[in-house]
Amino acid sequence: MSRVNGFLEERLMPVASKVGNNKFLIAIRDGITLAMPLIIIGSLFMIIASFPIASWEAWLGEIGVADYLWKGTDSSFGLIGLVASFGIAYSLARQYKVDGIGSGIISLSAFIMATPFISSDAGAGMPVAYMGAKGLFIAIIMGLINGYIYQWFINKNIQIKLPDSVPQAVSGSFSAIIPGAVIITMWLVIYGALTSLNLPNVHDIAQVILGKPLGLLGNNVFGTIIVVGLNSLFWFVGIHGGNVVNSVMQPVWIANLDANRLAYQANEELQHIITVSFMDNFVYIGGGGATIGLVLVLGYLARKKHTSKQTKALAPITVTPGLFNINEPTMFGVPVVLNVMLIVPFILAPIVNVIVAYSALAMGLVPLTKAAASWTMPPIISGFLITGSISGSILQIVLITLDILLYLPFVLAIEKRYKALERKEESTVKKVNVDKGIVS
Incomplete structure (x- = not known):
């Protein structure tokens, strides 16, 4: 046993430690965690609206409260992609010792920039679906890219600098102008190119690039067994397995739960067994x-x-x-x-x-x-x-x-x-x- 423990400490521990301290994985974990209160709050509204007593649901509908409860669900649970686009860039920038708020705000703007709008009589608007779990995969990709670009500009001192006498809040906002302009312009060019070539938007592309492979692993029992086994192995060598393995798979499980929520609201059959609630x-x-x-x-x-x-x-x-x-x-x-x-x-x-x-x-x-x-x-x-x-x-x-x-x-x-x-x-x-x- 001492020989096995020695092997684990000398060989596996350093590797696991490097993986566990990876800045990008930490950013994904922290960014999605930032949205978890919204998921839970939205679920509370949903539980009240759909409490499994027929007379209760009917009564809520009769007094006109049910629609407001579902509105509360959509306005909290349905914003996780939007929040993650801010949170991931914020976390990554902070790890590079750079102002996270500026990075998060720029990333949030770029996320909206890259999202196709819909038009109605009331004007243009952003589809709710892309603000929620459907936008989570591009939120991860954009959050990491935007956060890294932002910190690179700041750490290379490519920024507008004001005198030390200027309040930090003011000088910080000016520091974000150059990296922010580059990031937002970059995503605007990408959006324009995809639109002019009649190609899918970045959300749909991210769903294929990131969502499909992760879905193959996280949407079936065999892949989930592998994920669970890896989680335990990381924990065993002293690395928080949830922070490593689950941070990668959580977007899939959250998206599955959101799909079940939307199906339930539409009185359709629920499709996904493995969700974040199933795992937790x-x-x-x-x-x-x-x-x-x-x-x-x-x-x-x-x-x-x-x-x-x-x-x-x-x-x-x-x-x-x-x-x-x-x-x-x-x-x-x-x-x-x-x-x-x-x-x-x-x-x-x-x-x-x-x-x-x-x-x-x-x-x-x-x-x-x-x-x-x-x-x-x-x-x-x-x-x-x-x-x-x-x-x-x-x-x-x-x-x-x-x-x-x-x-x-x-x-x-x-x-x-x-x-x-x-x-x-x-x-x-x-x-x-x-x-x-x-x-x-």
Whole structure:
């Protein structure tokens, strides 16, 4: 085991660390995370509007509230692409020690610049679909390109500089003029060229270039198993797997959830099983590695009389956060990181969750997800909210039971090791006391 741990630390850790610290991946993660409150707020409006009681929905329609609730959903959930175009450029510029707000604003303008407008009697307008999940892929591409170009100009000092006596807010806005003009003009030329040649707009092109390959990986059970396995492997070597793997796949899962939302609003059949809600609330229960099974086993053992001191100390700091899907205390406290004794269930538990949950939704035993719950929402409650059915909660209970059974034999082995170490320590202390003539 020490040899395996040595190999992981010397060979895999440096590689994983470089991937985990990649500026572009961090920018994607932070930019999309910036939009997550809107997804959750929009989902709350949606849950209220579509609460699974027929008389409730009918009553909301009769009093005229339903349309306002759906308006709230469209005006929050439906803006994630727009927000991400700002957030990704903002995050990337900040990592290069450059003003992020200027970068984000320029990127937001370029995003709107590259989006085809629609005309009506009220005037030209931007399609709502492109502001939402449909625009998420081009938001990623443009956010990264725009953020990098912006920081390059600033760091190369190609900017309008005002005297130090000028307020920072004013001088900062002038600094953005040259890189902003270049970025916006560049996307305007691209938009004009595509339009004049009757080619698809940048959103449709990005959907093919980025959306299709990622969709092949993230829209089927086999690809999802690979993604989940990679997430666990990154976590195992001490890198936040969600920040690396999920930041790449999240646009696909969010787009799938948004497509389900729109289908539900239109009274059409929902199409996507694997969504961001599916991953957060059915696969990663308790956090990466589905560690809710691990912490519940620790909590159970801690209540027993002859449990090791180590387990009794770990239970309070791991169980409560674990119920809210916060597993950093578990990852570094047990620890799970670089602990060869836990690698099997840590990889296997979320994979089992994928297979069981996917099968349940595919067979129609549980409705497909159409709303998002906060990732810190405890299981059983979140299962009901994202599916609108008690069967979602029942599925979570089944998954948690399976996770407990998977972790149980491995935790018992670790507990046995804890006890052996404590007995050895007590024996050593007793021997030292005897040698010193101390009678206990």
